[in-house]
Amino acid sequence: MAEIIFHHYPASPFSEKVRVAFGIKGLAWRSVEIPNMMPKPDLMPLTGGYRKTPVMQIGADVFCDTQVILREIERLHPKPALGPDYALAFWSDKPFFMSSVAVVFAEVGDMVPEAFRQDRAKMSGGTFSVDALKAAAPFARDQWRAHADFVEESLSAAFLSGEAPRAADIHAYMNFWWIKAAIPHIAPQLLEPLPKVRAWMERMAAFGHGKPQAMEAKDALDAAKAATSTAVPGAEAGTKVTVAADDYGRDPVAGEIVFANAHEIAIRRRDDQVGEVVVHFPRAGFTVLKA
Ligand SMILES: N[C@@H](CCC(=O)N[C@@H](CS)C(=O)NCC(=O)O)C(=O)O
Structure with a gap:
């Protein structure tokens, strides 16, 4: 499995949720420090416009929002279980x-x-x-x-x-x-x-933060380019949509659905710097519009 790359900054409270989850589960991860405000030139190629902190990347899969980040960590590393709160x-x-x-x-x-x-x-x-x-x-x-x-x-x-x-x-x-x-x-x-x-x-x-190891942002972009998404297409695959947070930082991200379920929507998009990536968002708190 590709390594966990976590895009965050030390003072970010939402990032602390995930860092503590890494600590409880004793996980190794790569740490990319991102700016605490726009512009974020090395993050946009991965997310396609989503600007909030944190973002987790595993190869060519990019997870936006702690809801899907924690869900994916739990799926990949179920022990010790954090449960569905x-x-x-x-x-x-x-x-x-x-x-x-x-x-x-x-x-x-x-x-x-x-x-x-x-x-x-x-x-x-x-x-x-x-x-x-x-x-x-x-x-x-x-x-x-x-x-x-x-x-x-x-x-x-x-x-x-x-x-x-x-x-x-x-x-x-x-x-x-x-x-x-x-x-x-x-x-x-x-x-x-x-x-x-x-x-x-x-x-x-x-609990600490697990085992972080610093990574340059450019290396994270290269890791995305070298990888292929592991997201499995579902029945809705191919539909063109935009996905945006419904509260703040509402910048829409455009792509083609790979799968969508009750909790998560994953969309495929392309960028010259990272090639083809799949960006994952929660359903709760996000709007999905047909493009
Ligand atoms: N719903 C998002 C909220 C994330 C959020 O609001 N993060 C703050 C920092 S902790 C943020 O994005 N601030 C603006 C920025 O970092 O550019 C999540 O759960 O990840």
């Missing part, structure tokens, strides 16, 4: 993450470069107003505290579902990890009323 990703990635975004950027929004603020405004189709974030901070902190307390209340064992870590732990952990990494001066205050969460965070951090 996918619904919890929606809680972690939307209301809990959005309150974390508001809490974090109310604190550090002034310090990030103007290019980053413009990038995030464009990606969300809105604005990035530090003044508005600061004004909303008390409300955002209440929201954050409520979501954080859901986890505190649920921790009656070492992990959320018992004595072994499951996907639920990974989803829940992302926002705590990010708060601690992005606003270390505020995190102790936010975590103070959450003793079970603090102990569980230490257990989660102890």
Whole structure:
């Protein structure tokens, strides 16, 4: 099997979900560091326009969004099982993450470069107003505290579902990890009323990230070009579509369906730098339009 190539950057909270999964499963992987804003010239040839972080590549198969990334890792490396807690990703990635975004950027929004603020405004189709974030901070902190307390209340064992870590732990952990990494001066205050969460965070951090080995972006493009997708065509194969996220970073990706099922759609596309690749997206949270 071709090696796992993971396109990410260290401060990315969604990437941390996958890095922890690599840690729990003890996997070796190649680490390609990508920019934290557009342009991403070495990523676009692989994804065809999808710009979010992270992206996982296995040969000529490219997985966009942690939903399909975690599903593919579980399929290829089923032990130890993380289980099917996918619904919890929606809680972690939307209301809990959005309150974390508001809490974090109310604190550090002034310090990030103007290019980053413009990038995030464009990606969300809105604005990035530090003044508005600061004004909303008390409300955002209440929201954050409520979501954080859901986890505190649920921790009656070492992990959320018992004595072994499951996907639920990974989803829940992302926002705590990010708060601690992005606003270390505020995190102790936010975590103070959450003793079970603090102990569980230490257990989660102890899994580490598996065995990463750095890789140049150009080498990842060459690896795609040298490989052939292993995706197996289904009944819908050949239909031309565009696929786009339905929340933010909605840049559409065009291609021909290889297969589509309840959870995943895989489309084939060509690019001079990578040849023919198959790009995989989740169904939940993505729109598919006939081209
Ligand atoms: N639904 C996506 C969300 C990914 C996401 O929002 N990632 C953030 C970084 S953690 C992002 O893409 N930010 C803009 C960027 O990195 O260019 C997933 O689960 O992978």
